[in-house]
Every structure is written in C-alpha cells, then in structure tokens.
Amino acid sequence: MAIEVRINGVTHSVDVPEDMPLLWVLRNELGMVGTKFGCGVGLCGACTVQVDGVAQRSCSLPVGSIKGEVTTIEGLGETEVGKALQEAWLEVDVMQCGYCQAGQLMNASALLERNPNPNERQIKASMSGNICRCACYGRIHEAITQVAAAKLSAKESADV
Amino acid sequence: MSDVLTQDRMALSRRTLLKAGALAGGGLMLSATIPMVARAAVGGAAAEASLNAFVSIAPDNTITIVGKNPEIGQGIKTMLPMLIAEELGADWSQIKIVQGDFDPAKYGTQVAGGSFATPLNWIPMRQVGAATRAMLLEAAAKRWGVSASGLKTDKGKIVDPKSGRTLTFGEVASDAAKLKAPDPATVPLKDDKDFTIIGKAIGGIDSPRIVHGEPIFGVDTKLPGMKYAAYERAPTFGSKLVSADLDAVKKLPGIVDAFVIKGDGDPQSLVDGVAIIADNWWVANKAREQLKIEWDKGQWGDHSSAGYAAQARAFYDKGQGTPFREDGDVDAAFGSAARILEAEYQYPFLAHASMEPQNCTSLMREDGVLEMWAPTQNPAAGHATVCKLLGLAPEKVELHITRMGGGFGRRLTNDFMSQSAAIAAKVPGTPVQLIWSREDDLRSDFYRPGGWHKFRAALDNDGKLVGFTDHFVTFANPGAGPFNPANMTPDEFPASYVSNLRYSKDEMDTRIPMGALRAPRSNGLSYAFQGFLDEVAEAQGTDLPSLLIEMYSGKEKAPDSEGAFGSTAQGFNPERAIAVIRKAMEISNWGTPSASGRGKGFGFYYSHQGYFAEVVEASAERGQVAVHDVWVAGDVGSQIINPFGALNQVHGSVIDGLGQALSQAVEFEGGAAKQSNFHDYQLARMPMTPQIHVEFVKSNNPPTGLGEPALPPVIPALANALYKATGKRVRTLPVGDSLKA
Numbered sequence: 030m031a032i033e034v035r036i037n038g039v040t041h042s043v044d045v046p047e048d049m050p051l052l053w054v055l056r057n058e059l060g061m062v063g064t065k066f067g068c069g070v071g072l073c074g075a076c077t078v079q080v081d082g083v084a085q086r087s088c089s090l091p092v093g094s095i096k097g098e099v100t101t102i103e104g105l106g107e108t109e110v111g112k113a114l115q116e117a118w119l120e121v122d123v124m125q126c127g128y129c130q131a132g133q134l135m136n137a138s139a140l141l142e143r144n145p146n147p148n149e150r151q152i153k154a155s156m157s158g159n160i161c162r163c164a165c166y167g168r169i170h171e172a173i174t175q176v177a178a179a180k181l182s183a184k185e186s187a188d189v
Numbered sequence: 190m191s192d193v194l195t196q197d198r199m200a201l202s203r204r205t206l207l208k209a210g211a212l213a214g215g216g217l218m219l220s221a222t223i224p225m226v227a228r229a230a231v232g233g234a235a236a237e238a239s240l241n242a243f244v245s246i247a248p249d250n251t252i253t254i255v256g257k258n259p260e261i262g263q264g265i266k267t268m269l270p271m272l273i274a275e276e277l278g279a280d281w282s283q284i285k286i287v288q289g290d291f292d293p294a295k296y297g298t299q300v301a302g303g304s305f306a307t308p309l310n311w312i313p314m315r316q317v318g319a320a321t322r323a324m325l326l327e328a329a330a331k332r333w334g335v336s337a338s339g340l341k342t343d344k345g346k347i348v349d350p351k352s353g354r355t356l357t358f359g360e361v362a363s364d365a366a367k368l369k370a371p372d373p374a375t376v377p378l379k380d381d382k383d384f385t386i387i388g389k390a391i392g393g394i395d396s397p398r399i400v401h402g403e404p405i406f407g408v409d410t411k412l413p414g415m416k417y418a419a420y421e422r423a424p425t426f427g428s429k430l431v432s433a434d435l436d437a438v439k440k441l442p443g444i445v446d447a448f449v450i451k452g453d454g455d456p457q458s459l460v461d462g463v464a465i466i467a468d469n470w471w472v473a474n475k476a477r478e479q480l481k482i483e484w485d486k487g488q489w490g491d492h493s494s495a496g497y498a499a500q501a502r503a504f505y506d507k508g509q510g511t512p513f514r515e516d517g518d519v520d521a522a523f524g525s526a527a528r529i530l531e532a533e534y535q536y537p538f539l540a541h542a543s544m545e546p547q548n549c550t551s552l553m554r555e556d557g558v559l560e561m562w563a564p565t566q567n568p569a570a571g572h573a574t575v576c577k578l579l580g581l582a583p584e585k586v587e588l589h590i591t592r593m594g595g596g597f598g599r600r601l602t603n604d605f606m607s608q609s610a611a612i613a614a615k616v617p618g619t620p621v622q623l624i625w626s627r628e629d630d631l632r633s634d635f636y637r638p639g640g641w642h643k644f645r646a647a648l649d650n651d652g653k654l655v656g657f658t659d660h661f662v663t664f665a666n667p668g669a670g671p672f673n674p675a676n677m678t679p680d681e682f683p684a685s686y687v688s689n690l691r692y693s694k695d696e697m698d699t700r701i702p703m704g705a706l707r708a709p710r711s712n713g714l715s716y717a718f719q720g721f722l723d724e725v726a727e728a729q730g731t732d733l734p735s736l737l738i739e740m741y742s743g744k745e746k747a748p749d750s751e752g753a754f755g756s757t758a759q760g761f762n763p764e765r766a767i768a769v770i771r772k773a774m775e776i777s778n779w780g781t782p783s784a785s786g787r788g789k790g791f792g793f794y795y796s797h798q799g800y801f802a803e804v805v806e807a808s809a810e811r812g813q814v815a816v817h818d819v820w821v822a823g824d825v826g827s828q829i830i831n832p833f834g835a836l837n838q839v840h841g842s843v844i845d846g847l848g849q850a851l852s853q854a855v856e857f858e859g860g861a862a863k864q865s866n867f868h869d870y871q872l873a874r875m876p877m878t879p880q881i882h883v884e885f886v887k888s889n890n891p892p893t894g895l896g897e898p899a900l901p902p903v904i905p906a907l908a909n910a911l912y913k914a915t916g917k918r919v920r921t922l923p924v925g926d927s928l929k930a
Binding site (some may be wrong): 045046049050052053055057058060061062063064065066067068069070072073075101102103105106115118119120122123124125126127128129130131134136152153154156157158159161162163164165166167168169170 | 209260262263264366390392393395396397399400401402403404405406408411417442468469470471472543544545546592593594595596597626627833838840841843844845848866867868872873874876877880881884895
C-alpha cells in the first residue's frame, strides 16, 4: 500500500510496510542518505530528523504514523537557523568523522527554533541524546552558542 | 625500504613479524617510500594534467591532490595534502582533494592506524610537493628561456623576479607533465619558518558536504540495482553452523534471497553465518527473527567474565607467573625493604563502537573482478584477506576506500569485508551492501582485552623506590600467544628506572576476538602503572609528577622498545617527558589545593612517539563522578600541522578516555558478549564534557601523530583525582559504582 509522506516540502509516495521506520524509507527507498543509522533504537541521535520542527528519531518512527512535515539534513539549509548552524559548524570546524553531525545539526536547530538563547545547561540537556563518538562536544556547544549570540545581537540591533 | 610491523608497531618479535608479513587480518604493511609514478598529460589543453600519482592541475589552476590514507575522522584527508600543497607553493583555495583508491604501487602505504601517518609521511609528502614544484618551474623556465634556479613560486603562480613575468601553474602544467620527475630525495624542502600552509588551522575538506547531508560514508554507497544484506552469525565466539532452516525467511515479502555462508574458521576473515538479502536493509534485518539456526558452540560456549576473573585469581594464588624481565636482585630488595606496597589493578574488555556500524558494498562484475567500497582503516590487509578467501588474484579485487564514521582501530580488522565479498560472490552481477546492526557491532567486535596487574613496590629507609614487580595476567589466542594489544613489553616504565625489577606474566586462552583500540595496550597499562606509581609517590611523601621528574632526571635517551616505530623511531627522550610534566603542573596550578570535595590527579604516558602529561580535576558526591577540568601538555615535535585537527584529536582522546574509565565494559557470558546497544554500553555524552585546556610543548623533533597519545594519561589522572577527592583508590575500571559508600 502506498504511503504518502512530505519531506523537505516534497510529497513522496512509497510502497513499504507501515511499520518501516522513516530512516530506512529515507535511506533505502528515497536515496536520501544524509540521515544516519547509528543504533536503531533511538539511543544515539544519529538519525534525528524534524517533524513539524520537533526533533524525532527516524530509526524508531514508523513511516505510516507520520502526520506532519518532515525536515531532514538535506533540507536544513532552507531555514535561517539551519543555514546559520551549517555555517557555524564549518567556521568552528566542529567535526572529526562527521557521521553523527546530521543528527546533531537537526537537534541543535530544533533547540534554537524553540529557545533562541539557551544557556549552557539547556544546551547540554537538549543535546545529551546525541552521541558524538569522536567527542566533538566542546565545538558543537561552541557553534550553537555562536549562532544564538549572532541572532541575539542581530535582534538587538533591529530593536534599536 | 619497507618495515613490516604489527598492528601498533610494537613487540616486533619474530613470530609477530611473520604474522604481519602475511598481512592476514590485522598486520600493517608500512613503508616510508612514496613511489613517484610519472603519468603523461591527459587530453588536450582543457583537460587536467597529471604530474604524478598525487597531483593534477587544470588549466584554470585548480589543483587536485589525492589523499591516499583512509579518513576516519583523524583529519588525514586534509592534512597529508596540506604537506604537498605547502612545498608545491600552492594557495589552499586552489586545492581540491580526492580520496585515493587502494593502490599501494601508486601511493605507497595506505593505512589509518598507530598514529603513524604523520611520522611516516612528514618528509615523503613534502617531497612529492617539492618535486612537482620543480617540474612546474622547469616547464616555465623552458618557455621563458631562462634558468629554473632563478624562478620562484607564489600562491599557485611561477614568478620570474628579474622580469616580473608570471605564469599560473595551470598554464604550464601540461608541459610539466611531460618532464621527467626529479628524484624526490634530491629536491630541497622549505625551511619551517617559510611555511604558509603547515601550521594553519584548516577546516576538514569534506565538512561542507557533511553538513548538507551529501553521500560520503561507506554506508552511503549507492549503486544501480543494489540490494541490502544482513548477516546472522552465532553470538558465541568460535561457533560453527550445523544447520539452518531458511524457508520461512525466503517467503517473507521483500526478501530477495537467503543463504548459508561457511566461514574459514578465522574470525579475522569469515565466520559461519546466514546472509539475508532484501530490497531494504530494515526488511533484511527484521527477517533474522524468523531464522532457525543450529550452532555448535564447541569448547567456548561456557566462557565468561566471571570465569576469567576466577582464572586470574587462581594464577595469583599459584605464584608469580613467568618472568619476562628481571633486573638486579628483586628478592633481596624486598627482603630488606623498610616498606612494601602491594595493589591489584584491573581493567575490562572494551568495544570500539564507531558511530557508523560496520558495512561494505561489493559487486562481483561480469569480467570476474570483485569491486568493493569499504570503510576500512587497513585496506592492504582487507584486500589480502578477501583475495585469499575467494582465491582471487590481487588484480581481481578493486577496492575503493570510503570515508568512515569513526574507526578507533575496529576497522583495522576487515571481517565485514570478507562477509561482503562472500555474499557478492554468491550473487554475481548484483551489488550488495552489507550493514551490521548496532547489536552486531557490539557483539562481534575485536575487543580491547581486559587485564590484571598485581604490583609490589619496595621502599628503603629513605623512601627510595628500590624494588618493583608486576605480575600481569592477560589473554592469548589459542596457539598464537597474546596479540599485541593484550601484551606488555619488557621495557614498560619503570623498567630501566628501578634497579631491582621483575615483570612476569600468565596467559589464559580465549576465543573472544581481541584487537587494537585507540592507543592499544597503552590505554590499559597507563591506568594500572600510573595509578600504582601514584600510590608509591604518596607513600614517599611526594606526588606523582615530582616522582617522575626525579626518576627521569639525568637519564639517557633510550631506543624505543623492540624496534617499535620502524624507520621513524626517534627513541624515548626523558627530557621531553620532564618538559611536558612540568608544563602540565604549571598550567593546572598543580600545587594549589582544589576546592572542597574536588581533587586533582596526574598521569603521564609516552605512546605513539608522543609525550603527554595530563591533570584531571574531579569530584564524586554521593558516588556521582563529575570531571570539571582537564589540563593537557603534549609534545609531538616541532610542528602542529593543522591546529584544528590537532586540538580535536586531543579533546576527543581526553573525553574518549574519560568515557571508558567512567562507564564502559564488555562482559561475557556463555561465550558471548552481554552488551548489545548504547543502553548498556554507554558512550560519553555532552553533559559530562569537562573544560579542556591544551598546551603543545614544541620541541626540535620531527612531528609525530596525534590520534592516540593524548588518551592514555587521562585515565590514571582521573583515577588519581578521584582518590584525592574521596580517599578511595580506583583500582578497578570502570569507575562505575565503586565510589558509592
């Protein structure tokens, strides 16, 4: 039975079992491999996508259950915050192997969309579900802080 | 010149030499020689001119450099081309980098392991750049009718200072490609003070693709008509497949095929299993639940962590083990000692848990060539293993090296390549991507071996350390002895620094696969030795860094043990050790007491030719450990080639070491690993991240690698800090609950 799912603004129709996790629809059916497989049970965050702006683990999200709009790493740059995070990631040179970074970016952008100015404790708590095995945590934190600070100063300038 | 060395280059005994030479499994083939394969210019004026195996230049002055080594996140795909670009006289903005396929005749050694890339390539890669530059200068000189010796390069251009004329590299590249390459050894290299690229913080070359989610990792490989495979092996190591009922699986929707694969009995090559092929990996993996397989566990089915611990205890009850180093008169030293200290340290088996699960894509082509896309740290070994397994001539296996989502030593062993090759051989013409689940990955690893150390130290009336013994209990592969990561050399510190010293050993056979985990051997030994030496220092009324400085002071440089590091060996220099120890004391305000409830601990370790001294400040309130700050002083020679990558390696090593020490262990029961995913094998997460302060102590020595040496000292530094904070010695890892009341 065909299932329709909207991803990055495009409606895709896939003929897969309803309980197939979104991750494997993305990777093996639609050829969108930016979203990564890490653990398969929602423990590492490598597969993080957003559904209606909320970070979700695509490895544990049955495709048949999705009602909202999916955003993946391939579509992240379309949002202002997403683009700013991608740029900050490069400027800070966050990554080592880079495998977990799509999930880190998707989670970080969901955080900044709901809380544009998180403090250190909030960043650490929000990002604690995303494992970076290379442990680039200091730089992930730095890049998020940088984007938040830039947005804040832009907003203050606009308010003057 | 070629050095055949074992996995982490130590313990070059005759036996390991022979084993590594065969390149089956984990051996590394290391050579410091780079072939300069001259290649003719291709195509006409619009095409790229290939000056040698590493450098091609397009008419628009874009320079394409081949990154020859596998990229696991250590930054080598950016760093090695930096060395070429520096001597070439290029501007970094001109540079494009492509990953080289496995082709040792073209590229020389291609391996990610042992922190070896920097010492092995520091000169040869620069020579490639310098030789290429010489060809460009000669081509320009010919065109202008002047002598090449008067010409200079400036950011991708050739300049004639006399006339002010310039030519871009791209304008002369096709002429240069027709010239004979000079002998790289005869081409002069730049003075360090003239570097414009080396020493600059340069971002990872693949990072822009990664932040946009473009395909780049092994598991992202996609070929027309590709299918996906899952591989069911026995949870118990050493099992043989007796029979398998595949009927139910074959009837499931989406399943393309399922078949038994008989292995060759070598876990580094191929173990028995069942392959399930489907259009979607999730479907293939889920179908494993329907498999009915009968396994013969053989003699290994009752092996367990508890059993190993009992065996270790029995060894200690029995005696002192087999000595492998004996200096002075140990019994006399202990007989006349004023004080004797004794303590047992132990550490567990560990998994690698790279974020990208093991995978490999293979296609048996119609021309009889097996084409592979493999995330392997050790392509030479993987290639050899696959050729042997399938009986294929070397030229019948083409191997593309993909970027890897972490390695940490796991992908030095290429069992996933063998599985993928064996599957592809059964379905010629169909590309198949084998993917392991996380459970497969944690339960089919080549684990960091656990170990036990029973130490004794003898102090004389003045508190001087006059006797030292270690009875080491470790593991051996049946019939093969301890693999390097489970071994200890007779030169382990404090050997040579204590007059009366005995190292002895007992080994137990296991079929649990063992391998190299980041800073193999050092990651366990550093903890045990530096932990016990901290106890010695306390008994002397001093502290560990002061004790080490005293022991190292006035001592001669010593060769690296048993020929380690091959042609790049510099030997152990006690002065470099003292310098980093002093620097770590200085930046951590070592003498200043910590706030209440906190403690500072120290660790020093020399591994992979790097000298690292580290201080950890930690606390443990109600058993809850918090690591607040880590200070790192390291000496890896005269240059930090790419500060971006270098700092990332140090930070990563520190957190990796802390994560291991705090919570990681793989336990065995019924001959199988108990841990299966990140709920029971816990990796470090952002909230535990301490502040990390790094200072490199530059010394006048050739640069060496940074993937590993910053890890070992942080573990004893943590253990020693927790002792200061709580008054309890941490003699067993992981720390876990051991500090709770």
